[in-house]
Amino acid sequence: MITAGCDVGSLTAKAVLMEGDEIRSFEVIRVYASPEKSAREVMERMLSKVGMKFDDIECCVGTGYGRKHIGFVKGVESEIACHARGAFFMNPNVRTVIDIGGQDAKAIKVDQQGNVSRYVYNDKCASGTGRFLEIIADALEVPLEKLGELSKKSTEFYTLSNQCVIFAETEIISLVNDGKDIPDIVAALHRAVANRIAALAKSISVETEVVMTGGVAKNEGMFEALQQALGVEIKSVPQPQIMGAIGAALFARDLLVRT
Amino acid sequence: MRKELKEYKFDWMLLSCFSAASKLQNGTEKEYQQMLRYIPYFRGVVETVLSTGKPGQRFIEICAKYLDNLVNAKERGYHTAITTFCFSPIIFYAMDIMPICLEVMSVMLTFTYKRGSSDFLDFCNEVGFTETSCSSQRGSLGAYLAGIGTDIDMIVTDTPGVCDTNANAFAFAASYLNKPFFQLDMPPDLTGNRSDEYHREDYKALIAFLEEHTGKKLDLDRLRETLQEAEKQDAMIAELEELARLVPNPLPVTYNFFVYASRFLFAGMPECTRVLEAMLEVGRKNAAEGKSGISNGKEKVRSFFCYIDHYVQSLKFWQMLDEYGICYQGNILSRSWASNAPHVKEYGTYEAAYTLHTDDLDKLIGDIALLNSRMPMIKSIRGPYDAPHMWLQDTLSLAKMYKADFIVYNGTPGCRNTWGMVKLLARDTEKAGFPTYIMYADAFDERVQSWETTRDRFLEFLTVRRLI
Amino acid sequence: MMDAFLHAATSLENDYVKKWKSAGKKIIGYTCSYVPDEILHSVGILPYRIRGYGVGDTAIGDTYFGPFICSLPRCMLQLAGERKFAFLDGIIITPGCDSMRRLDECWRKANDDIQGILPKFHFHYGVPHKYADYTIKWFYDETVRFVNAVESHFNVRVDEEKLRNSIRLYNESRKMLEEFEALRCAEKPPFSGTEALAVIISGCAMPREEYNALLKNFLEESKALQGIKNRIRLMLVGSANDDIELVRVIEESGALVVADNLCFGARLYEDLVEEQGDPVFNLAKRYLAHNECPRRYGDYKKRLAILREKAHRARVDGVILQNIRFCDLHGAENGLFERDLEKEGIPCMRIEREYGPLVEKGRLKMRVDAFVERIRQKRREIA
Amino acid sequence: MRIVAGCDVGSLTSKAVIMSDGKIIASSIIKSKARPWESAESVMNEALQKAQISMNNIAFCVGTGYGREKIPFVNEISSEIACHAKAARWLIPNARTVIDIGGQDCKAIKLDEKGNMVKFITNDKCASGTGRFLEVMAKVLGVGVDQLGELSSKSKNPITCATACTVWAQADVIQHINDGVPIEDIAAGINTAMAARMSVLAGNIGVEREVCMTGGVAKNEGVVQALEKILGVKIRRIRNADPQIAGALGAALIAKEKLGEDK
Numbered sequence A: 001m002i003t004a005g006c007d008v009g010s011l012t013a014k015a016v017l018m019e020g021d022e023i024r025s026f027e028v029i030r031v032y033a034s035p036e037k038s039a040r041e042v043m044e045r046m047l048s049k050v051g052m053k054f055d056d057i058e059c060c061v062g063t064g065y066g067r068k069h070i071g072f073v074k075g076v077e078s079e080i081a082c083h084a085r086g087a088f089f090m091n092p093n094v095r096t097v098i099d100i101g102g103q104d105a106k107a108i109k110v111d112q113q114g115n116v117s118r119y120v121y122n123d124k125c126a127s128g129t130g131r132f133l134e135i136i137a138d139a140l141e142v143p144l145e146k147l148g149e150l151s152k153k154s155t156e157f158y159t160l161s162n163q164c165v166i167f168a169e170t171e172i173i174s175l176v177n178d179g180k181d182i183p184d185i186v187a188a189l190h191r192a193v194a195n196r197i198a199a200l201a202k203s204i205s206v207e208t209e210v211v212m213t214g215g216v217a218k219n220e221g222m223f224e225a226l227q228q229a230l231g232v233e234i235k236s237v238p239q240p241q242i243m244g245a246i247g248a249a250l251f252a253r254d255l256l257v258r259t
Numbered sequence B: 001m002r003k004e005l006k007e008y009k010f011d012w013m014l015l016s017c018f019s020a021a022s023k024l025q026n027g028t029e030k031e032y033q034q035m036l037r038y039i040p041y042f043r044g045v046v047e048t049v050l051s052t053g054k055p056g057q058r059f060i061e062i063c064a065k066y067l068d069n070l071v072n073a074k075e076r077g078y079h080t081a082i083t084t085f086c087f088s089p090i091i092f093y094a095m096d097i098m099p100i101c102l103e104v105m106s107v108m109l110t111f112t113y114k115r116g117s118s119d120f121l122d123f124c125n126e127v128g129f130t131e132t133s134c135s136s137q138r139g140s141l142g143a144y145l146a147g148i149g150t151d152i153d154m155i156v157t158d159t160p161g162v163c164d165t166n167a168n169a170f171a172f173a174a175s176y177l178n179k180p181f182f183q184l185d186m187p188p189d190l191t192g193n194r195s196d197e198y199h200r201e202d203y204k205a206l207i208a209f210l211e212e213h214t215g216k217k218l219d220l221d222r223l224r225e226t227l228q229e230a231e232k233q234d235a236m237i238a239e240l241e242e243l244a245r246l247v248p249n250p251l252p253v254t255y256n257f258f259v260y261a262s263r264f265l266f267a268g269m270p271e272c273t274r275v276l277e278a279m280l281e282v283g284r285k286n287a288a289e290g291k292s293g294i295s296n297g298k299e300k301v302r303s304f305f306c307y308i309d310h311y312v313q314s315l316k317f318w319q320m321l322d323e324y325g326i327c328y329q330g331n332i333l334s335r336s337w338a339s340n341a342p343h344v345k346e347y348g349t350y351e352a353a354y355t356l357h358t359d360d361l362d363k364l365i366g367d368i369a370l371l372n373s374r375m376p377m378i379k380s381i382r383g384p385y386d387a388p389h390m391w392l393q394d395t396l397s398l399a400k401m402y403k404a405d406f407i408v409y410n411g412t413p414g415c416r417n418t419w420g421m422v423k424l425l426a427r428d429t430e431k432a433g434f435p436t437y438i439m440y441a442d443a444f445d446e447r448v449q450s451w452e453t454t455r456d457r458f459l460e461f462l463t464v465r466r467l468i
Numbered sequence C: 001m002m003d004a005f006l007h008a009a010t011s012l013e014n015d016y017v018k019k020w021k022s023a024g025k026k027i028i029g030y031t032c033s034y035v036p037d038e039i040l041h042s043v044g045i046l047p048y049r050i051r052g053y054g055v056g057d058t059a060i061g062d063t064y065f066g067p068f069i070c071s072l073p074r075c076m077l078q079l080a081g082e083r084k085f086a087f088l089d090g091i092i093i094t095p096g097c098d099s100m101r102r103l104d105e106c107w108r109k110a111n112d113d114i115q116g117i118l119p120k121f122h123f124h125y126g127v128p129h130k131y132a133d134y135t136i137k138w139f140y141d142e143t144v145r146f147v148n149a150v151e152s153h154f155n156v157r158v159d160e161e162k163l164r165n166s167i168r169l170y171n172e173s174r175k176m177l178e179e180f181e182a183l184r185c186a187e188k189p190p191f192s193g194t195e196a197l198a199v200i201i202s203g204c205a206m207p208r209e210e211y212n213a214l215l216k217n218f219l220e221e222s223k224a225l226q227g228i229k230n231r232i233r234l235m236l237v238g239s240a241n242d243d244i245e246l247v248r249v250i251e252e253s254g255a256l257v258v259a260d261n262l263c264f265g266a267r268l269y270e271d272l273v274e275e276q277g278d279p280v281f282n283l284a285k286r287y288l289a290h291n292e293c294p295r296r297y298g299d300y301k302k303r304l305a306i307l308r309e310k311a312h313r314a315r316v317d318g319v320i321l322q323n324i325r326f327c328d329l330h331g332a333e334n335g336l337f338e339r340d341l342e343k344e345g346i347p348c349m350r351i352e353r354e355y356g357p358l359v360e361k362g363r364l365k366m367r368v369d370a371f372v373e374r375i376r377q378k379r380r381e382i383a
Numbered sequence D: 001m002r003i004v005a006g007c008d009v010g011s012l013t014s015k016a017v018i019m020s021d022g023k024i025i026a027s028s029i030i031k032s033k034a035r036p037w038e039s040a041e042s043v044m045n046e047a048l049q050k051a052q053i054s055m056n057n058i059a060f061c062v063g064t065g066y067g068r069e070k071i072p073f074v075n076e077i078s079s080e081i082a083c084h085a086k087a088a089r090w091l092i093p094n095a096r097t098v099i100d101i102g103g104q105d106c107k108a109i110k111l112d113e114k115g116n117m118v119k120f121i122t123n124d125k126c127a128s129g130t131g132r133f134l135e136v137m138a139k140v141l142g143v144g145v146d147q148l149g150e151l152s153s154k155s156k157n158p159i160t161c162a163t164a165c166t167v168w169a170q171a172d173v174i175q176h177i178n179d180g181v182p183i184e185d186i187a188a189g190i191n192t193a194m195a196a197r198m199s200v201l202a203g204n205i206g207v208e209r210e211v212c213m214t215g216g217v218a219k220n221e222g223v224v225q226a227l228e229k230i231l232g233v234k235i236r237r238i239r240n241a242d243p244q245i246a247g248a249l250g251a252a253l254i255a256k257e258k259l260g261e262d263k
């Protein structure tokens, strides 16, 4: 049984190909303005990695921000359900999934069967999302992928408390202006975001085991900071960014079995 | 504020729309279509409301009537008072004062204009009011602050002790417009002798204030008449609430709104009674046939709202509920706390309810004071949310009794009061087995969260939690 | 001496608190200035004003409060969650404003998750929003209920004579603070607004006897000082503030804060308590009457008159009207103050800020600078 | 006649203006660098080069902007608000209201007939009324900020833009794009939202004619026109200089005053 999941997010599009319980191929790309185009592109690249064609896929499910606009999928599922499903597939002991993507952060509680029992999104303010980290990385002129590494070198403790992404940018620039070290600033940034997300997760109470998914999980600095803020260990999963797409591929399997 | 808005009296504009809408049903189909073209945005609301038949028709009529009374209040010799939705208008009607209920006016604005009340919301900020305060008063208040509404004689509120942002809006208006102001203050406890006495004394002070500013004495016989009508209405509301317990619920999703809006506008007046009568007719008929009130006849899930509805965008929120077969089991603000209300009987919470003794003139003031202290919000939001008769207890008992499958919170970001404790409430209701959804939208201002996002997130909740 | 005040103003568990605790005595915290200190004082309990000072992040606060809530109570909850108030034996929450009143529930519920952060004694003090015979009666009954609760929980007895003594002691303090106020608005104030705030805050955080002694010395020493001159004289009005840093930032721009109308500020000590008659009743009357904050709806004119009078007495050049974001009470009233004071030719500047670490120093400074420039320009015009 | 200069170091852009004989002889705008002194040096050098003079030729220089305290070469500093007020009078002599929308904040300033600052207000907590908001949105739409104005002039049916927050508004805009809403309608919605926020500030101080707009966003006709519509007054267009350099221009004018060459 060959199924696929296609997750068109706000910043990246992800595709996963599964054969039975095995992940055969996956791909992550930056999104284009049109979700349809992002979806096609990521699928094609993912398929070409293993030399397969679109027709080889028996069923494909879409998820993510742009899911309503992907023409070729047989069904759609919400990101919440997909991230929970993907995480549960990777680690059946998971009870709390924290997904931080580009546009939003979510805390999801999963029961023993892998069903979602409660979830929350980040509050009205957008700080605490991947986008926030990107804007700041941009302002600091450091590559996004380096944030985690940089924060490890931090020696001094600052507090950032500006809620607003845009104003935080100003605040951070003024820290730079004051001659503060970039690693310390990055570490402070991670703590600020992590605290915000910890508050989110704790408001629905955190049960172990905890798994972090979404692109931001690739940032070790954030991973660490979140662990600190939650006060519990976070289990890592390989390729956290594609968890939603894995979930979607699993839903595709259900769909296939049902029909 | 845009210049063109200042050119007309805003309440007169509303009246034109509503009175046009109230005449629709009597014309031919062609006239109907013709008329709708004049009120392009309002159309969605009008069609939704009128599609419910006689109750909707009567509802629109009383809205028009209310606006007509308001616009012409001065000419007809009435005094005018700006007041809030959780203030029972009975006392005003008994004293020839036209109550101008800001929240209802704000809803009407969101119904009629594409931009809703946003210009007026912003105008409040221009004159120094905070943009973080609740949009439900701010919407129409802006028009009064701008001086484009009916002349105001006084400002009266009863939300101190319950909701700051609400009370503060009235206090601000009084200072800004330099008008007489009276506050009924609510002690943190609802029940008990101390609270009863406080409510009574405070209410007497209110009457003294109203007498002073109208130059008329309160006529107890007239008050009795109005209260007798209110008593009749309470009985009818109790019957409607009883009907809502049935599975499927025979009442259409819009009825809750009709009930409480009619009460806020015309409690104790025959206008309200007429709407209730029409609703009962439909409800009884549906119930007898075992029919659901949902348009396509299929009730899939039952929702209970622990706060308010979502008014922006032509009632699309209710259309969505109807479309997905989501039965609307009312909200915390739509319940009556008369002692004959079904939930009061069911749970025996008589001390938290009120009883009218219209045969005893001496008791009238005390009764109406108590009635007022049991108005929506005033009743269950004043103390800690988990105290007896407060938010949690009311939410859970109503959700249970009306067999709701899930609970929804919707408010406005200005609602410090509920936002301060809704996370705690949601934990408890979840624990009690009700999936609970917290909406981040603003009930009156689409600019806070677009309708598309509101809808998508709501439907996502229903799917993820496997409710539909 | 100033050091003692600065210390008390910039720490929660200060040396006085530590000393008090190590003597095995009790401390009760409260959130709002409607609580009669004297009652606690008379039974040997230290009344302590709960603050939000020194918070880093507000993850705990945000867990329970919703997103649209004033940061002051959120910071308080944060500190409670971090066990920074572990020295409190009791707390009193008043429905000062909606954000603050929800601290009651949020603190209790946080205690389910972070055990032991809620003192055993907690009391909800129902303060009316207006002043009338029947509201004083309510407040009196509430105060009696409070007395009973303290008596039974701490196994003490509120003795009438002792209570009278406490009232006298606090009145003494109030009289000294009046003197202090006079010095502060003098032509050449002997201390800065930053220091003044430290003095005032200290009063909420140390035993009254020690406070009075410190204050006495302070006043004497101050009288001998040269005094600060040639500064733009400002009055600070609006939301509660217990952060002396805020005043410091304002004063860095060549201004001097010579008057205030703040909850942690001059409002605390105005009006004496009557010493004749039923002490509990007198306390109820004074506390309900004195505190002119916008939660008393409909009394705007009275408050405007107070501001006007203060502005003249202290010869202020301008007024900074600040409010914490989501504080509608002060925010809206500031709008009215601005309208009415500007009409009388008193320059005003409104700002909205966040309570907590002063991260927006740059933005704040830019505006104070511009405000000071505006006033200087006006002065040049006149000259 | 001595040469004066103004240097405005903002957190996003830095500007310099050099004046002589009451005329602008050179100006320059650069993206701010990590350190304010670097930005200042660099923008000043660029302007000096254009004017073909050196720092020694400058008799007095005033600094402003967020980084004003860290500019090494200035003789004095001044707040941006005062600078914008000063510049506005130079640009539009009868200006009584100045609306300045820059990258991270916006201000409304009221002047008396002599050009003294009577009142001012700046936006506070939320960034959704700033130039940065427009930049973020333009990026989402895949157009330049300088195209927003023109685009919106073509709109027939502007969207209602959720304005509570820049980042959330962005999410909304993406959704509209996905739903196939024409981008001119989105652009118009964005500009109108921006104007609506600004009009509240302006309303706060009370708008009096002439109204002049400074800051980078003044170059966005869409916002300017929407603002005119909401406020119901004409906004005088600045033709004699780039509105974006107003802060630095004001600083230079203050420098001139300091030299005593004015008044």
Ligand SMILES: Nc1ncnc2c1ncn2[C@@H]1O[C@H](COP(=O)(O)OP(=O)(O)O)[C@@H](O)[C@H]1O
Residues within 6 Å of the ligand: A008, A009, A010, A011, A012, A013, A064, A100, A101, A102, A103, A104, A129, A130, A131, A132, A133, A134, A144, A145, A146, A147, A214, A215, A216, A217, A218, A219, A241
């Ligand atoms: N290699 C990386 N290192 C650190 N952070 C990353 C990396 N790749 C992506 N991110 C973070 O992940 C976010 C995107 O997350 P993703 O889950 O792909 O979002 P969405 O599903 O909304 O498109 C980015 O905003 C960025 O903060």
Ligand SMILES: Nc1ncnc2c1ncn2[C@@H]1O[C@H](COP(=O)(O)OP(=O)(O)O)[C@@H](O)[C@H]1O
Residues within 6 Å of the ligand: D010, D011, D012, D013, D014, D101, D102, D103, D104, D105, D130, D131, D132, D133, D134, D135, D145, D146, D147, D214, D215, D216, D217, D218, D219, D220, D244, D247
């Ligand atoms: N050519 C242009 N057309 C339209 N808008 C522009 C243009 N150039 C800049 N802007 C707007 O101006 C803003 C920057 O304004 P600016 O006054 O330079 O800000 P600051 O002084 O705060 O750095 C940008 O965010 C952008 O929205």
Ligand code: SF4
Residues within 6 Å of the ligand: A124, A125, A126, A127, A163, A164, A165, A166, A167, D125, D126, D127, D128, D164, D165, D166, D167, D168
């Ligand atoms: S403060 Fe900033 S991040 Fe927060 S809501 Fe506003 S624009 Fe968004």
Ligand code: SF4
Residues within 6 Å of the ligand: C031, C032, C033, C034, C095, C096, C097, C240, C263, C291, C293, C294, C295
């Ligand atoms: S300002 Fe008023 S309500 Fe707030 S803490 Fe002070 S006294 Fe209490």
Ligand code: SF4
Residues within 6 Å of the ligand: C070, C071, C072, C073, C096, C097, C098, C099, C100, C239, C240, C324, C326, C327, C328, C329, C330
């Ligand atoms: S600052 Fe305002 S909102 Fe905050 S606690 Fe005080 S009165 Fe309440």
